[in-house]
Amino acid sequence: MPAHWLSEIMRRSHDGPFMREHDFDMAVAKTARQLTKKYGIRFNPQTPVPWDDDLTDRVYQAGLELFLEVGVYNMDTSRVIRFSRDEVEEILRHEPGQVVLGEGKDAVVMKARKVEDTERPIVHSGPTGTPCSETMHPRILISCAQEPLIDCLGAGSVAMYHGQEIKPGTPLEIMGSRRDAIAARMAVTAAGRPGMHINDVAVSLTCAGKMAACNPQFGLRPSDGLLVSQMTELKTNFDQLSRVAFLLDYGIRIVDLMTPLIGGIGGGAEGTAIVSIATHLLGATCYCADYHMMSHTHLKWLNNTDRMGLWIMAEVGQALSRNTRIVTLNDIYTVSGPGTEELLYEAAAGAITGTVSGMNIQGCGCTGGSLTDHYTGLEARFAAEVSRAVVGMSRQQANELVLKILPLYEHTFEAPRRGLPFQEVYDPLTVQPKPTWIEPYQRAKEKLASLGIHFVT
Amino acid sequence: MLEKYREPLSNAIAEGEAEQAVELTRQALSEGVDPLDIIQGILVPALTQVGERFQAFEIFLPELMMAGDAAAAATTILEEAIAAKGAQRQHLGTIVLGTVAGDIHDIGKNIVSTLLRSHGFNVVDLGRDVPAIRFIEEAEKHHAAIIAMSALMTTTRPAQRDTINLLKELGKRDAFKVIVGGGCVNAEWAQAIGADGYAENAAEAVVLCKRLLQAN
Structure with a gap:
């Protein structure tokens, strides 16, 4: 997408209609509700993996209509950026439908997958939304990068720099961002995969921080990616748009991060699915995104592996796959943490749902990203193994499987099993999982095998 | 007299019907209902119930926001009425x-x-x-x-x-x-x-x- 389009976004950021933020929120909420009725969209908790193509196409049309109706809110100018249907359709027509991630022998092609695709999804892992300690962070990254089934690494977020708390907009943010980029580069190199795609450095909350992560030799290269975030729902600001300007110039992959809240402005499952379609369109139109990271989050539990979360994941994945060439991945967030079987069952449900619904996979945001160092490569391996096992499976079969898996973890939502931090379940020296983590992993595999998942050996 | 308005005003708040809430509030005031009684006896319990339903995920953020807006619209009128009487609304803090x-x-x-x-x-x-x-x-x-x-x-x-x-x-x-x-x-x-x-x-x-x- 040419940079002059970004100039047009800037013009609309200043010339678009003025609106108070609360009024914009209410407009999104009311329009999503109206469109839910207009298109007859109904969430059914018994079909977390739906297979009704007509319903799916209506979800897409409703999301497109929401985007055209309400537009995008620029929080810095309190003005609404609007797009015509022709503009949106023109941009979508030019979506390449795939993106090369990484370089050399480690490069992979991440595609806009088909529903029930027989080709496996690309799998990302890394503690993007999970805080890490300075000491464990490099080991956690290696634990992910060394997994053969993981294709791309998220560099994660460390809140400290040499013992000092990092604050956004300070030199420590710049230093922390560079350090984490170097740690990620070292992790993929240590894993023998120096060209592996690194999908973000999450410590930085400002454009300057993101820019600091870029260094062709030691940090992020054009073959890597950096996130440009949306604020819930359908909002942006100049800091995010400034990232786009820089990232376009650097040539790095632009990753559109969205976090639609389940139970938030969109309302229930139906409205949140509609909003999630619209947020993808924001990423395509305003951020020139190469791919999209869908991190929809339950307002109460911070996960997306409940029935509503899975249904939204499935509907949005299928809707985008059937109607666009947008490349997207579902970012699996769980309530449970490392060392627990429940985490693995949540990861499995997310991986199955995403895989048959035309998405690529990222995981897992353990404990909803709330606990430090609660992230390991093993749960990502598990998600990837489950994903491979169900490639090509029909959505009906996937739904039956997920319905069997859900009772294995749903009861933990109100009292989550948070598990243990990395150093308790992995040997930090060898970066190998300890028996305390391997044993539940094996039990979970056996359990899922007994439910009908045939793991690829 | 307060009882007459309890159910309709509570419903208007719960359903986020701001205009209806304002209309009912005006009616209640015109019939001499004490504005403080309306706040404490109707608005606070209605919104508390909405909050509990939101916490239980029976309703979602838009319903909470709309109920909040409806209550705020009614409260504005009630606070004007309280001020006109030379009194002051008592807050919890x-x-x-x-x-x-x-x-x-x-x-x-x-x-x-x-x-x-x-x-x-x-x-x-x-x-x-x-x-x-x-x-x-x-x-x-x-x-x-x-x-x-x-x-x-x-x-x-x-x-x-x-x-x-x-x-x-x-x-x-x-x-x-x-x-x-x-x-x-x-x-x-x-x-x-x-x-x-x-x-x-x-x-x-x-x-x-x-x-x-x-x-x-």
């Missing part, structure tokens, strides 16, 4: 609330704000990206009892401690209770930075504020 410096995430903070208002607190919402000194200046200006700070990100939560430290440095720590919350915040963090309390969600924030004010 004033809370200065905001998302800390560097953090622009405010959905959670907005929910807390709505629920606190619904329970009868006077909430001064400073919005997001609020510097430490502004929390303190606004708390002094509004004679607040509590400063409440939200932070979503690990890298922004230290700003909660900055405010507490600045209060200490200015010799004003004992003037206010300070409570914290947000995605990356937990009870251990609250204790470590010397906050007076932590709430995991909006409903807990209401309970916490009531407890802190009772202890005062």
Whole structure:
């Protein structure tokens, strides 16, 4: 997408209609509700993996209509950026439908997958939304990068720099961002995969921080990616748009991060699915995104592996796959943490749902990203193994499987099993999982095998 | 006379029908119903029930926001009526609330704000990206009892401690209770930075504020 389009976004950021933020929120909420009725969209908790193509196409049309109706809110100018249907359709027509991630022998092609695709999804892992300690962070990254089934690494977020708390907009943010980029580069190199795609450095909350992560030799290269975030729902600001300007110039992959809240402005499952379609369109139109990271989050539990979360994941994945060439991945967030079987069952449900619904996979945001160092490569391996096992499976079969898996973890939502931090379940020296983590992993595999998942050996 | 309006006004609030809520409120006032009775007897219980249903995930954020807007519209008229009588509305206490410096995430903070208002607190919402000194200046200006700070990100939560430290440095720590919350915040963090309390969600924030004010 040419940079002059970004100039047009800037013009609309200043010339678009003025609106108070609360009024914009209410407009999104009311329009999503109206469109839910207009298109007859109904969430059914018994079909977390739906297979009704007509319903799916209506979800897409409703999301497109929401985007055209309400537009995008620029929080810095309190003005609404609007797009015509022709503009949106023109941009979508030019979506390449795939993106090369990484370089050399480690490069992979991440595609806009088909529903029930027989080709496996690309799998990302890394503690993007999970805080890490300075000491464990490099080991956690290696634990992910060394997994053969993981294709791309998220560099994660460390809140400290040499013992000092990092604050956004300070030199420590710049230093922390560079350090984490170097740690990620070292992790993929240590894993023998120096060209592996690194999908973000999450410590930085400002454009300057993101820019600091870029260094062709030691940090992020054009073959890597950096996130440009949306604020819930359908909002942006100049800091995010400034990232786009820089990232376009650097040539790095632009990753559109969205976090639609389940139970938030969109309302229930139906409205949140509609909003999630619209947020993808924001990423395509305003951020020139190469791919999209869908991190929809339950307002109460911070996960997306409940029935509503899975249904939204499935509907949005299928809707985008059937109607666009947008490349997207579902970012699996769980309530449970490392060392627990429940985490693995949540990861499995997310991986199955995403895989048959035309998405690529990222995981897992353990404990909803709330606990430090609660992230390991093993749960990502598990998600990837489950994903491979169900490639090509029909959505009906996937739904039956997920319905069997859900009772294995749903009861933990109100009292989550948070598990243990990395150093308790992995040997930090060898970066190998300890028996305390391997044993539940094996039990979970056996359990899922007994439910009908045939793991690829 | 209050009973006549209890059900229709409660329903109007719960359904987020602001115009209907305003109309019913005007009618009630014209029939001589005490505005304070309307607030305490109808608005606060109706919004409390909406908050409980939201907490139970029976309804979602739009319903909560619309109910809050409807109640706010009715409250504006009632406060005018109270002022016209030369009286003053009694609040449970004033809370200065905001998302800390560097953090622009405010959905959670907005929910807390709505629920606190619904329970009868006077909430001064400073919005997001609020510097430490502004929390303190606004708390002094509004004679607040509590400063409440939200932070979503690990890298922004230290700003909660900055405010507490600045209060200490200015010799004003004992003037206010300070409570914290947000995605990356937990009870251990609250204790470590010397906050007076932590709430995991909006409903807990209401309970916490009531407890802190009772202890005062």
